[in-house]
Amino acid sequence: MKIIKNGRLISSEKMRKADIAIHNNKISEISENISPKDEDEVYDASGCFVFPGFIDGHTHFDMDTGTAHTADDFVSGTKAAVIGGTTTIVDFATQEKGQSLKEAYDIWMKKAKDKSSCNYRFHMAITDWNDRVKEEISKMPELGVTSFKMYMAYDNLISNDAEILACLQKIKEIDGVLGVHCENGTLINELTKEKIAAGETSPSAHPASRPDYVEAEAINRLAYISTLAGHPVNIVHLSSFAGLNEIRNARKRNQTITVETCPQYLLLDDHYYDLNHFEGAKYVISPPLRKVEDNKALIQAIVDREIDTIATDHCSFNFKKDKELGKEDFRKIPNGAPGVEHRPQLIYTYLVEEGYIDVMRMCELMATNPAKRYGMYPDKGILEVGSDADIVIFSPDYEGVITWSKQIQNVDYTPYEGFKIKGQAKTVFVNGECVVQDGTIVKENQGTYVLGPR
Numbered sequence: 001m002k003i004i005k006n007g008r009l010i011s012s013e014k015m016r017k018a019d020i021a022i023h024n025n026k027i028s029e030i031s032e033n034i035s036p037k038d039e040d041e042v043y044d045a046s047g048c049f050v051f052p053g054f055i056d057g058h059t060h061f062d063m064d065t066g067t068a069h070t071a072d073d074f075v076s077g078t079k080a081a082v083i084g085g086t087t088t089i090v091d092f093a094t095q096e097k098g099q100s101l102k103e104a105y106d107i108w109m110k111k112a113k114d115k116s117s118c119n120y121r122f123h124m125a126i127t128d129w130n131d132r133v134k135e136e137i138s139k140m141p142e143l144g145v146t147s148f149k150m151y152m153a154y155d156n157l158i159s160n161d162a163e164i165l166a167c168l169q170k171i172k173e174i175d176g177v178l179g180v181h182c183e184n185g186t187l188i189n190e191l192t193k194e195k196i197a198a199g200e201t202s203p204s205a206h207p208a209s210r211p212d213y214v215e216a217e218a219i220n221r222l223a224y225i226s227t228l229a230g231h232p233v234n235i236v237h238l239s240s241f242a243g244l245n246e247i248r249n250a251r252k253r254n255q256t257i258t259v260e261t262c263p264q265y266l267l268l269d270d271h272y273y274d275l276n277h278f279e280g281a282k283y284v285i286s287p288p289l290r291k292v293e294d295n296k297a298l299i300q301a302i303v304d305r306e307i308d309t310i311a312t313d314h315c316s317f318n319f320k321k322d323k324e325l326g327k328e329d330f331r332k333i334p335n336g337a338p339g340v341e342h343r344p345q346l347i348y349t350y351l352v353e354e355g356y357i358d359v360m361r362m363c364e365l366m367a368t369n370p371a372k373r374y375g376m377y378p379d380k381g382i383l384e385v386g387s388d389a390d391i392v393i394f395s396p397d398y399e400g401v402i403t404w405s406k407q408i409q410n411v412d413y414t415p416y417e418g419f420k421i422k423g424q425a426k427t428v429f430v431n432g433e434c435v436v437q438d439g440t441i442v443k444e445n446q447g448t449y450v451l452g453p454r
């Protein structure tokens, strides 16, 4: 057995001093004082928080855009996850036009299987809605897929309102989750044409072509589609105050709606697009970075429990070669940025240490709620007897600075370069195996596919 002693155990509701015993891949005992036997391995968590392993409900590993390929695959992406204390990621298996959902699932499973250092599960991104796909949805839970995604933007991914409605009605039958990328793609295309016609080709034209009301409009429209279907939706990567207001309006109408945001929409703002030497391309993501006021509004929304989960939308492209594809034309810059490695440290440093939230709320946003929303609770997202032994011993004392040269993410920059951080995942367990010790990976490839709740 492995025994974690002297830690402060965190759940979404409380913090308490207790020891944890791990037998095989499960938590076998939690009590105030567990006495180790000679053969037991003991891990000291004095002065540390002990969290259920963090879950990142939004990553894109090993993904191709047609012109660029993500810098991180499941090997490097899940190593980066685990060193930060993220023990499960939910990646987007993405259907290509003409493909069945099962084909897309098989392709993504092949990308991840036997290569992952943290656990993994998939949302199914639907890009080609048709009767065959509709029938397939009922079979997806058997494969462990209970959450789906549609896009309201990007010409190659977009679904129209009728398709979203039909999909949501079908998902309602299996009590699944539909996450939606909320930006009005038609308006973005028009605004983009205007920018190009005006000779604006630099990264700063990117946010200008996708203003906050483009997100707000899509959220509002989706909320009404959700009303029509009689089934809740999940707003992924909320970026703006304007979008938040539409969620508030929907909730005033008594709608259930869940909301995800990401550290970049809390800690980074649109001044980065004006950096010299094309550096702004590093921040070309969609939705784009907003104003400082938006950052503040979203942090307050986290405090006020209007936001349910914090993920990363990790989608890394190298600055050299990949981002540089758009040097003369911002439309050609692949959209996305890395983040999976640093989310727990960033949230701990800038939300917990700054006094906005406590560690229980951090646990709820980054472990408990994603586990519940994406069909993994109570195997994951909570420390209790019988749960999976995915555990993070988090030291609040560590101090450091984020820099790309030290990161595990296989990409040539980080949008958080130079950010001071406090706290570190000191020891991490995945499926009962100790995979990180003293902030260093000691065992790779321990991740398994998360089929579903017990």
Ligand SMILES: [Zn+2]
Pocket (backbone or CB within 6 Å): 058, 060, 313, 315
């Ligand atoms: Zn995404």
